[in-house]
Amino acid sequence: MRVKRFVGATMQEAMARLKSEMGADAVILHTRKVQNRRFFGLISREMIEITGAVEEPTFAAKETTLSKLNPSTLQLKPTQTRLSASTIAPPSQPAVGSSFTLIPSSPAPNPMKESDPLKETMAAEMVEIKGMVGEILERLNQPAEDLPSDIHRIHQLLIKNDVELRLADQICSKIMPLDTRQNNQQAIALIQAILGQPKPIVLPPPGNGSHVVMMIGPTGVGKTTTIAKLAATFSIVQKRKVGLITADTYRIAAVEQLRTFGEIIGVPVEVVFSPPTLRTAIERNWDKDLILIDTAGRSHKHERQMEELRAFVEAAQPSSLCLVLSMTTKGKDLDQILNSYNHLNFERIIFTKMDETTQYGTMLQVIQQTGNPLSYVTTGQNVPDDIEIADPAKLARLIFGEMQ
Incomplete structure (x- = not known):
């Protein structure tokens, strides 16, 4: 299995890099936010890091695939490839050290299409992983990293003060970037709007019941x-x-x-x-x-x-x-x-x-x-x-x- 990390400014960018290098069969093992430091570490920007993995065919897997082929359907042809005679033994076994390649006279069966409990389990896990990735993408749909620096500061402040991520995204998406003081005032006004008007206990006039x-x-x-x-x-x-x-x-x-x-x-x-x-x-x-x-x-x-x-x-x-x-x-x-x-x-x-x-x-x-x-x-x-x-x-x- 080959494992590699990919970093992008957004989840979509990181996933695009993963698919480009490791293919559509790659599996996401882990996602996290990391700080990308630039200019001698003085400026940092939050990035998305994805750890991906892809299964690579081993020699044993290739040997198993070859062993499932029907020797009677194989033809031999001279080639530069040198295989051990122990790998496959057709009816007329060639001498050890002779060069040949295998050319099936009819399409070989595809082992990947056969029923395999392991592959079914992996398929189910892939569905679950895709669901998790979809949820992560939905939560990251609001591009907090791409916001102007002052709005991003407000976003981080709201999270620090225990405001739910979804609500912090909602508030910051409605702020029109101005100067710092006005941005703060906009954020406070939006929070006040969510709080709404209070509803204290108001008693009816005396003599009108309890x-x-x-x-x-x-x-x-x-x-x-x-x-x-x-x-x-x-x-x-x-x-x-x-x-x-x-x-x-x-x-x-x-x-x-x-x-x-x-x-x-x-x-x-x-x-x-x-x-x-x-x-x-x-x-x-x-x-x-x-x-x-x-x-x-x-x-x-x-x-x-x-x-x-x-x-x-x-x-x-x-x-x-x-x-x-x-x-x-x-x-x-x-x-x-x-x-x-x-x-x-x-x-x-x-x-x-x-x-x-x-x-x-x-x-x-x-x-x-x-x-x-x-x-x-x-x-x-x-x-x-x-x-x-x-x-x-x-x-x-x-x-x-x-x-x-």
């Missing part, structure tokens, strides 16, 4: 603390009647935490253990302007827990269902969480723990994937201070990295 807000989300994201902050904001600051209900009976500490908050701000707290008792508790608090419901953190990997949560949501029939997520959660984990919670039809998103990270790009991924707006962000543990309505302009600058 607004029921339910918090759902994975374990450890800070749902209970977020509810306490909202309860304090609406009760103390806005002077509205608030009721608290918790269905988080998995953690005794969560119940005690919410009860303590309730006592401090003068808000009643009820504990429920099942969907029917949740419905009853909501009806008892119908004189409140706002009813906030806390739920147990549910693992997106645990199907039974998710079904239990669905039963509580159906019993509550909330006016607003908020998914609470942590800014410290990885992008791939967020994908799985969103896939598990989507069937609950939440319509608002709250991001917590903004103070525990310096990379905010996953926010864009969540908004694009769900199509739902941000409601609030939390920036610490202090109640009720460390919560604020999501500000798209401020968040766009954070995501871009201007405020770090």
